[in-house]
Amino acid sequence: MTNEPVRILVVGGGYVGMYTALRLERTLKQQLGRGEVQIVVVDPEPYMTYQPFLPEAAAGSISPRHVVVPLRRTLSKCQVIVGEAKAIDHIKRVASIETLATAEEGTGAIEVPYDELVLAPGSVSRTLPIPGLAEHGIGFKTVEEAIGLRNHVLEQLDIASSTRSPEVRDAALTFVFVGGGYAGVEALAELEDMARYACRxxxxxxxxxxxxxxxxxxxxxxxxxxxxxxxxxxxxLRARSIDVRLETRLDTCENRIAVLSDGSRYPTRTLVWTAGVKPHPILAATGLPLNKRGRLRCTPQLRVHGTEHAWSAGDAAAVPDLAAEEDGSPGAECAPNAQHAVRQARRLAANITASLKGEEPADYRHAYVGSVASLGLHKGVAQVYGRKLKGYPAWFMHRAYHLSRVPTMNRKARVLAEWTLSGLFKREIVSLGSLEHPRAEFELAAGTGRHPEGP
Known part of the structure; x- marks a missing residue:
């Protein structure tokens, strides 16, 4: 160690960023206490979102505030900067960060120097140039989108109940989800459960x-x-009267009409887009080596290929899957999922600590144990260690697994308490769409000089 503190810059506060910083806090506790190491975490949001719980938050099974983990409380020994990395000059070891203050003041990005760089910005939604998608599509990657979608679905039931137009009613009661991965299937299944329950x-x-x-x-x-x-x-899903269209694409959704590649047309006021993700744009602004999919090329030690003092893991990184290669799949890469991200974060923190101490980092190796997915309340599918489960056992395993993985005992206890209460009482079906425009009533009152509901 030098007299100057070693600054570790972690770009991203998601799975990899938060877990890496948290384990660095623990493994470098003494050095942090003596001021020999400084850990800086940069993320546009002051919290980490546990994305597997977004469908349940949208359906009202979990409170939105329990789906997120506050970074400042969890990473008490780190410096947390709420801002977005706009560019990284790894030759100079400087990152340009735009914070809320610099954006509002127009003063430009601030420069944050570093000695070790951890790039974990995650991914963003991958969209296609489909006519009408930008105007009418709804994403499902953040807690804000999940709550907005819940409010939107319940509002459509209100519209259908109160309109006299058969066309408006049909469009309000038609919900189209594009993408058959985890996000799309789980979101659809949970919201379908909620919507049909609310109809009573x-x-x-x-x-x-x-x-x-x-x-x-x-x-x-x-x-x-x-x-x-x-x-x-x-x-x-089909047994629940959900229309599943395989080998079918969305061609256009202009004028709130979803036109599919098989020629069918569906007027709809709700189109949810969950058709994949792509690497965060910041990766292209780093000058670091990328693969053809735009992810950082990494070594098994989670170093950026051919680059000293730069590390990555999770969605942003193309990490060789050594376990798959040993099973006869040469050139395999770790899937960009939460299971690998959490385990890579542990190895990443250990390797950075080893590097600072002059020791040799170890390879990341983890055999994929399987996956679990929820299909709504008390329904699910799972394949774990080669065993196949479906129905209630799979749903229970889905909840148990994710409860064990959500960070901090505080969140585990709160989520478990909410699940217990939701099993004892009826669903909440209140729409709070006005939360998305909290000043609307005040602006109306101020503009007219009177309360909108009074004289």
Whole structure:
């Protein structure tokens, strides 16, 4: 160690960023206490989102505030900067960060020097140039999008219940989800459960009036759980009157009409886009080596290929899958999922600590144990250690697994308490769409000089 503190800059506060910083806090506790090491975490949000719980947050099974983990409280010995990395000059070891203050003041990005760089910005939604998608599509990657979608679905039931137009009613009760991966299937299944349950409180909307469609361009859904369990998931969804369209694409959604590649047309006021993700744009602004998919080329030690003092893991990194190579799949890369991200974060923190101490970093090696997916309340599919589960056992395993993985005992206890209460009481079906525009009523009152509901 030198007299100057070693600064470790972690770009991204998601799975990899938060877990890496948390383990660095623990392994470098003494050095942090003596001021020999400084850990800086940069993320646009002051919290980490546990994305597997987004479908349950959208359905009201979990409170939104329990799906996120506050970075400042969890990383008490780190400096947390709420901002976005705009560029990284690794030759000079400087990152340009735009914070809320610099954006508002127009003073430009601040420069943050570093000695060791951890790039873990995650991924962003991958969209296609489909006419009408930008205007009408709804994403499902953040807690804000999950809560917005919940409010939107319940508002559509209100519209359908109160309109006199058959066309508006049909469009309001038609919900189209594009993408048959985890996000699309779990979001659709949870919201379908919620919507059909909510229909009992509407005098003129029946569960059979609601139409859900799942559009998938390939010939299967949930590829992570295996072909057999994927086929079971399709049968389970179709048995619930969910229209699953395989080998079908969305061609256009202009004028709120979803036109599919098979020629069918569906007027709809709800189109949810979950058709994949792509690497974060900051990776292209680093000058570091990328693979053809735009992910950082990394070594098994989680170093950026051919680059000293730069590390990466998770969605942003193309990490060789040594376990798969040993099983006869040369050139395999670790899948960009939460299972690898959490385990890579542990190895990454250990390797950075070893590097600072002059020791040799170790390879990341982890055999993929399987996947679990929820298909709504008390329904699911799973393939774990070669064993296939479906129905209630798979759903229970899904909850147990993710409860064990959500960070901090505080969040585990709160989520478990909410699950317990939701099993004892009825669902909450209140729409709070006005939260998305909290100043609307005040602006109306201020503009007219009177309360909108009074004289």
């Amino acid at each position: 409180y509407y005098h003129n909307v029946q569960p059979d009036d609601v139409k859900f469609l799942l559009i998938e361009a390939t010939d299967r859904i949930l590829p992570e759980v295996g072909e057999e369990m994927g086929r079971y998931a399709v049968r389970e």
